[in-house]
Amino acid sequence: MSENYDPHLQELRRGTIVLAALQLLQTPGYGYGLLQDLEQQGFQTDANTLYPLLRRLEKQGYLVSEWNTGEARPRKFYCTSPEGVDLLQNLVTEWSNLTTSITNLTHIIEGGTS
Amino acid sequence: MNATLTTRYIAAAVTSLPQHMQADVEQELRALIADATDGRIDAGEDQGLAERAVLTELGDPAILAASYADRPLHLVGPKYYLTWLRLLKLLLIIIPLCAGLGVALAQSLTGAGIGVIIGETIAVIISAIVHTAFWVTVVFVILERTGAETGTTWSVDDLPEPETPASSRVGLIASLVLLGVAAGALLWDRFIGLAWITGERLSVLNPDLWPWWMAALFALIAAEALFAIALFVRGRWTMRLAVGNTMLATLFVSWVLTLLGRGQLMSPEFIDRVFLASGVEADTLRILGVVLAFVASGIAVWDTIDGWVRLGKTRGSEPVSE
Numbered sequence: 001m002s003e004n005y006d007p008h009l010q011e012l013r014r015g016t017i018v019l020a021a022l023q024l025l026q027t028p029g030y031g032y033g034l035l036q037d038l039e040q041q042g043f044q045t046d047a048n049t050l051y052p053l054l055r056r057l058e059k060q061g062y063l064v065s066e067w068n069t070g071e072a073r074p075r076k077f078y079c080t081s082p083e084g085v086d087l088l089q090n091l092v093t094e095w096s097n098l099t100t101s102i103t104n105l106t107h108i109i110e111g112g113t114s
Numbered sequence: 115m116n117a118t119l120t121t122r123y124i125a126a127a128v129t130s131l132p133q134h135m136q137a138d139v140e141q142e143l144r145a146l147i148a149d150a151t152d153g154r155i156d157a158g159e160d161q162g163l164a165e166r167a168v169l170t171e172l173g174d175p176a177i178l179a180a181s182y183a184d185r186p187l188h189l190v191g192p193k194y195y196l197t198w199l200r201l202l203k204l205l206l207i208i209i210p211l212c213a214g215l216g217v218a219l220a221q222s223l224t225g226a227g228i229g230v231i232i233g234e235t236i237a238v239i240i241s242a243i244v245h246t247a248f249w250v251t252v253v254f255v256i257l258e259r260t261g262a263e264t265g266t267t268w269s270v271d272d273l274p275e276p277e278t279p280a281s282s283r284v285g286l287i288a289s290l291v292l293l294g295v296a297a298g299a300l301l302w303d304r305f306i307g308l309a310w311i312t313g314e315r316l317s318v319l320n321p322d323l324w325p326w327w328m329a330a331l332f333a334l335i336a337a338e339a340l341f342a343i344a345l346f347v348r349g350r351w352t353m354r355l356a357v358g359n360t361m362l363a364t365l366f367v368s369w370v371l372t373l374l375g376r377g378q379l380m381s382p383e384f385i386d387r388v389f390l391a392s393g394v395e396a397d398t399l400r401i402l403g404v405v406l407a408f409v410a411s412g413i414a415v416w417d418t419i420d421g422w423v424r425l426g427k428t429r430g431s432e433p434v435s436e
Binding site for chain 2: 030031032033035036046047048051052056067074075076
């Protein structure tokens with residue numbers, strides 16, 4: 001039965017990855033490390049969605065990137081740009097508005113049934 | 115062996131990317147895959163299996179590349195699909211019909227046999243359908259990939275008007291008046307003559323058609339009038355009316371084609387005086403006859419299809435209450 005819920009749950013989660021990534025990348029990070037961090041924070045992400053997403057955000061100017069060649073394995077580090085921080089604040093505001101709305105909704109239903 | 119899996123994967127993913135992205139994505143992917151593999155090995159997995167698992171997780175490299183390059187993974191997406199569908203439907207009616215009619219007409223004019231005409235027409239219609247579908251789709255695939263605007267945005271003004279009922283009083287009166295005029299013209303032609311040549315009146319239609327062929331034509335006209343009245347009374351198209359309409363159209367076209375084929379439709383005197391006397395060749399007359407036959411058939415076919423389409427719309431828009 002829960003398989004039928006999956007598309008709806010995915011739909012709901014979709015936008016949250018951008019929010020979480022912008023938040024986490026305020027301290028610079030690289031692809032695999034970010035994937036680990038996201039999972040640790042409870043955001044289930046597929047590698048093949050996250051990596052192209054980082055590129056897209058970079059192209060849109062919300063992330064800046066830099067190659068770190070200091071270590072044995074050169075890695076591309078991403079960092080949230082000032083525009084990215086702006087976007088992040090907007091997303092967070094929207095999210096908390098939604099949370100309030102959902103809480104209110106639940107209260108109405110509980111009030112109605114009890 | 116293990117190194118080549120990653121190398122092969124990266125090569126497959128990078129090859130379809132734009133030139134300027136290739137080196138960057140290649141290096142990044144290499145690091146990402148190595149990191150993830152190391153992560154799995156640290157968790158106690160065998161190296162070969164870890165690499166396989168990481169690459170499997172990343173999925174089809176072509177899909178990953180499309181995602182990197184922001185390329186659509188469909189032929190025609192939601193932005194253009196409806197425009198494509200509407201245009202294709204319209205063109206699939208117009209182009210094969212025009213091409214088929216054109217070829218049939220041309221073949222008839224050159225005096226081809228009926229088998230050749232039918233064969234050629236079907237071949238041309240099929241090839242017109244294939245070409246139309248293919249080229250229209252190609253154009254939209256290009257639009258989809260260049261992101262061009264089609265210039266068609268929907269607005270409330272585009273909403274279709276509700277179909278005017280088939281039973282409008284104006285329609286009935288127009289039909290009856292037209293049929294009356296046609297009957298009057300036939301009588302006028304017989305007793306006075308429609309053509310007026312050098313001070314003399316001539317019949318256009320063959321006077322030998324009287325009385326029986328003409329009686330049949332008048333019966334058809336009367337039947338058409340009854341049909342118009344029945345349609346008005348009924349208020350909408352029904353299965354019976356559509357069948358009746360088809361039969362009337364078939365009978366009418368049979369009447370015209372039979373007489374044209376026998377060369378009995380026009381008055382011989384009229385043809386002598388108007389065409390042959392002014393130097394028109396018999397060949398040209400035959401061509402005029404073929405064109406006339408096509409016009410008559412075209413009108414009949416259109417009238418028949420129109421009836422069925424209207425029936426379909428009535429069926430679609432309201433519950434049938436027979």
